[in-house]
Amino acid sequence: MKACLALACVFAATAQADELTLWHAYRGGEEQALEQATKAFTAQTGHTVTLLAVPYDAFSAKLSSAIPHGAGPDVFIFAHERVRQFVRLDMLATSTGKLDPSVYLPAAIDALEVDGQSYGYPLSLKCLALYVNDALVTKAPDTTAEFLAMAPRLSAADRNQFALAYEAGDFYYHAPILLGFQAPLFDAQGKASFDSPGMTHSLQFVRGLQDKGFMPQESSSALVKSLFNDGQAAMVISGPWFAGEIAEGLRYSVHPLPVVSETQEPMHPFLGVEAAFVSARSTKAAAANALAEFLARGEGARLRVTVGRQIPAETAAYERPEVAQDTFIQSFHRAAANARPTPNTLEMARLWEPMKLTLRAVLQGTAAAEDGGAVAARRYRALNREAPPETSPVPWLLALGAAVVGFVLWQSRKKKEKAPDLKKAIVWVAPAAVGVLVLVLIPFVVGLSLSVFHHDAGHYTFVGSANFTDILTSKGYRVTEPLSFWFTLAVTVLWTAVNVFLHVAVGLALALALKSPLLKLRGLFRVLLIVPWAVPNYITALMWKGLFHRQFGAINGLLHLLGVEPVSWFTHFSTSFAANVCTNTWLGFPFMMVVALGALQAIPQDLYEAAEVDGASKWTQFTRITLPLLKPAMLPAVVLGTVWTFNMFNVIYLVSGGDPGGATDILVSEAFRWAFQRNEQYGFAAAYSVLIFVVLLGWSAITKRLGAEKTA
Amino acid sequence: MPAVELKAIRKSFGDNAIVKGVDLAVNAGEFLVMVGPSGCGKTTLLRLVAGLEQADSGDIFFHGNKVNDVPPRDRDVGMVFQSYALYPHLSVRENLAFGVTLRKMPKAEVDQRVAEASRMLELDALLDRKPKALSGGQRQRVAIGRVLVRRPSLFLFDEPLSNLDTALRVQMRGELARLHQQLGVTMIYVTHDQVEAMTLATRVAVFNQGVLQQLGPPLELYHRPANTFVATFLGSPSMNLLPARREGAQLSGDGFTLRAPASLADGGEVQVGLRPEDLRLASSGPLSGTVVALERLGFDGFAFLKTAAGPVTARFENASVQVGDQVKVELLGEQVHVFSRDGAKALCHPEPKA
Structure with missing residues (x-):
């Protein structure tokens, strides 16, 4: 009896101590801090916590697929920008109520509020600040006027010496300047607003920095990092993460971004607030809420600051002696005072691409600063297509039903041979059939169905053929504009033709050279020439992207040695296209070379001797013997190469990135952008993919006929 | 003046001396058969005459003109290869016409020559076929026809019958002999088969290990072999x-x-x-x-x-x-x-x- 009682007590105790799961995307120090904090939580409350680190790229998708099905975590850590979307998908618990303004920084509270209700607990802040190399700058500039006054002394563009370096082509980095020039992000109706004097002034300001050589062109994060570490950039605009990339021993300090002298308005960086959210589907809501709040406050906050080097959202954290001494944390605290939470609205998500386009256009000189707003507004209108009118799917379903019935009837009319052993046949065919079904048929049908829907913020409406007619009639922009399907198709065809021609020409020339008996070290060359093929193509693409850099690329370096003006490769269609073609030719010729080499070696030597005696010159031998005999081997290779090149996403996306202004995008990269970079227009993107499929289907029909002619 | 004259020809491949100083004169209109066991240098000698190889030393004269540095296409020779070397992507007609079309001959004459050669070799019914649709003997005839159409002043044959079966070989031998009689052109013919040598040749040149052993009419070689090699090589x-x-x-x-x-x-x-x-x-x-x-x-x-x-x-x-x-x-x-x-x-x- 006593034993039973004891057992019951144990059960009661374990029932109280919950097992919680927490998902996050932290690495390094931040992850350690989180581990220590959860241990402290377990020690205090008895609830155990299981941590799961999810790769950042997959985090959002994993959350929004797991939580609604009850498979997600009890608590997860995410940035505040998605909070509105999470709320709409019913993923967040409402247990937070209203956050106490005396506990957290007001901006952090703002960030987590949706329609008067707070969600989650703010953990840390992320915003941009000014990193200053103390060896080069004695006093950080408080205003843009001060900055402009000291910039000439700190810059020498011919020696790659700059006063400032930051990722100027990224809207996240331009936003503080834009807001400092008092440009509104949204109009009175809450719609994105682009065409404003502030926009023009901010663009003029940035363009001026570049023109005067105060900052480098075409900055990337890697370039900013190396310039600052090499002492070639006196100041850098970046966030707290940048501290981890600074070389050891470099003396630097962090300051708030300067005040814009023209407007007397401080630059306002976007504030990102990371928060611990409680899942709406958590079965241990009370414990989960306790964990989230624990992480945000007190010991949790202390560990995250001291171990994880995070900028806390809790006001009390700054009063702690160890934090008060920490100039880095305090500097970001000061910088965050001017920051404004990134709006968590859908309209905000629609700002990024038009803004990025404008920034690139202005910095690369393809658009004037005054026209920047108009460029962005036009792009915005094109990207944020009005949803087509919803139509009734009934006629479509009827047509589909009729087609299926017709097909079945037609099949059943055909004379059927009875399979001798149907069961056995099914067993044999099943593995391949399942593979084809899962990997080909189902995605194909899903893509096809998706193309007749319009997607807007998680809701799909049936729109019939509207996506197709919009694409094919190029609705919203001229046919000659990069966003038009026909323009992109023309670019894609040109891209494919030029590439395949060069692949075959270079591959064949090298194969002939490798076959030459005069060549020494043939084996070595053969291996070297196949190497481009063996390197993963995205690595090659990134390498070439670097080679084509306007200021630091090796190609302009060579041109400079030859006394040629450096070329800004990605600002003109022709040069940008040429850069893509170079990269893809580098990637593509080894395949053709290998095929050609094999085919060449299969041509008997005595045919050439016979031709030689018959009176054929070397050139005649090549055109009358080599080429015709290569044809059977090369034709399938060319057909394959055509399809690969037609769909060569990596090179386009990584090398030119569609620059200038999407002109060098091909159909697949456009489809990708419509789906993932332009307001999640999945239906529209699916329609694009279906059209790509139709084009390639037509091409394969043509090549099939070519092949048939050959064998006839 | 001999149609072809070889003087002190030497040729090695790497360390392998294949032809070790050969002097040989071929008379105009003659059917000279070069015979010897495998590796005796006879094929190499033929390729030297065609210009497909360059001699290490020694000179080659055609009608008294030195041709050492003349490329094959300018030597006015026709060659039938052991493998036939027909162009697989061309029809029989195109194979036959290949050499003359390269020389920008008027189409009417090309057609006439092809017709003549195909009549002579009984190829009329096969003109539109590709080589892979032909039998061994037919391919052989096309290879010969290809030379015939060009009407070179020197015919070279490199073991042309070695890939044929016995019956076909006997038949082709007869056709070659008839052809030589008909055309009266100088022909140099390489074989390892002494029967071909004896039956076809005006004169036979016997080679062993890169050296000419004896040169003369077949029966003279048979009856008066210059050494035991020739004596044992000829006759079965x-x-x-x-x-x-x-x-x-x-x-x-x-x-x-x-x-x-x-x-x-x-x-x-x-x-x-x-x-x-x-x-x-x-x-x-x-x-x-x-x-x-x-x-x-x-x-x-x-x-x-x-x-x-x-x-x-x-x-x-x-x-x-x-x-x-x-x-x-x-x-x-x-x-x-x-x-x-x-x-x-x-x-x-x-x-x-x-």
Whole structure:
């Protein structure tokens, strides 16, 4: 009896101590801090916590697929920008109520509020600040006027010496300047607003920095990092993460971004607030809420600051002696005072691409600063297509039903041979059939169905053929504009033709050279020439992207040695296209070379001797013997190469990135952008993919006929 | 003036000396057959004449003009390859016309020449086929036709019949002989088959190990071989060679004694050459031995014997002979060839039988 009682007590105790799961995307120090904090939580409350680190790229998708099905975590850590979307998908618990303004920084509270209700607990802040190399700058500039006054002394563009370096082509980095020039992000109706004097002034300001050589062109994060570490950039605009990339021993300090002298308005960086959210589907809501709040406050906050080097959202954290001494944390605290939470609205998500386009256009000189707003507004209108009118799917379903019935009837009319052993046949065919079904048929049908829907913020409406007619009639922009399907198709065809021609020409020339008996070290060359093929193509693409850099690329370096003006490769269609073609030719010729080499070696030597005696010159031998005999081997290779090149996403996306202004995008990269970079227009993107499929289907029909002619 | 003249030609591939100093003159209108075992350098010599190889030293003249540095296409030669080397992507008609179309000949003449060649070689029905749809003999005829259409002043054949079956080979041999008679063009023909050499040639050049052994009309080579190599290479089965000594009016070796030819100079050690067709199994004769193998060609045939002096091949006309029999061999018509003991030189030849 006593034993039973004891057992019951144990059960009661374990029932109280919950097992919680927490998902996050932290690495390094931040992850350690989180581990220590959860241990402290377990020690205090008895609830155990299981941590799961999810790769950042997959985090959002994993959350929004797991939580609604009850498979997600009890608590997860995410940035505040998605909070509105999470709320709409019913993923967040409402247990937070209203956050106490005396506990957290007001901006952090703002960030987590949706329609008067707070969600989650703010953990840390992320915003941009000014990193200053103390060896080069004695006093950080408080205003843009001060900055402009000291910039000439700190810059020498011919020696790659700059006063400032930051990722100027990224809207996240331009936003503080834009807001400092008092440009509104949204109009009175809450719609994105682009065409404003502030926009023009901010663009003029940035363009001026570049023109005067105060900052480098075409900055990337890697370039900013190396310039600052090499002492070639006196100041850098970046966030707290940048501290981890600074070389050891470099003396630097962090300051708030300067005040814009023209407007007397401080630059306002976007504030990102990371928060611990409680899942709406958590079965241990009370414990989960306790964990989230624990992480945000007190010991949790202390560990995250001291171990994880995070900028806390809790006001009390700054009063702690160890934090008060920490100039880095305090500097970001000061910088965050001017920051404004990134709006968590859908309209905000629609700002990024038009803004990025404008920034690139202005910095690369393809658009004037005054026209920047108009460029962005036009792009915005094109990207944020009005949803087509919803139509009734009934006629479509009827047509589909009729087609299926017709097909079945037609099949059943055909004379059927009875399979001798149907069961056995099914067993044999099943593995391949399942593979084809899962990997080909189902995605194909899903893509096809998706193309007749319009997607807007998680809701799909049936729109019939509207996506197709919009694409094919190029609705919203001229046919000659990069966003038009026909323009992109023309670019894609040109891209494919030029590439395949060069692949075959270079591959064949090298194969002939490798076959030459005069060549020494043939084996070595053969291996070297196949190497481009063996390197993963995205690595090659990134390498070439670097080679084509306007200021630091090796190609302009060579041109400079030859006394040629450096070329800004990605600002003109022709040069940008040429850069893509170079990269893809580098990637593509080894395949053709290998095929050609094999085919060449299969041509008997005595045919050439016979031709030689018959009176054929070397050139005649090549055109009358080599080429015709290569044809059977090369034709399938060319057909394959055509399809690969037609769909060569990596090179386009990584090398030119569609620059200038999407002109060098091909159909697949456009489809990708419509789906993932332009307001999640999945239906529209699916329609694009279906059209790509139709084009390639037509091409394969043509090549099939070519092949048939050959064998006839 | 010879149509083709080779002077002191040498050619090596790496460390391998293939042709070791050959002098040879080919007369205009002649059908010269170069014959020898594999690796004797005959094919290399032909390719040197065609211009497909360059000689290490020595000169080649066509009608007195030095052609060492003339590329093959300007030498006005036609060559039939052992593998035929037909262009697989072209029809028979295009294969035949290939050489002349390259020379920008008017179409009417091209057609006329192709028609003529295909009539001569009975290719009319095959003109639109691709080479892979032809039999071996047909391909061979196309390869010859390709040369015919071009009408070069020199025809070169590189073992053209070696890939054909026996019956076809006999037939093609006849056609080649007829062709030579019809055209009267200079032809150089390489083979390892002594039957082709004997049946086709105006003159035969026998090669061994890169050196010309003997040059002359086929029957002269057969009846008066310059050394034991030529003697054994021509004729089937090979000539029997037995070591012997001259002792007065007699040639005697192990277990046999023959009458020495009167023309033979006095000397010591020699080799006696006896052609199998001049030897018969008989009840009595100068040689005796044991039958180790028989090659029956019907009623008669050849018997392979083991004698005290060495292996001997002899004809028989008696169907009852068995392996293992002890037999005697008689010599018909005193057909005795005598060579120096090292085989390098013929000392005397018999008068050919009538």
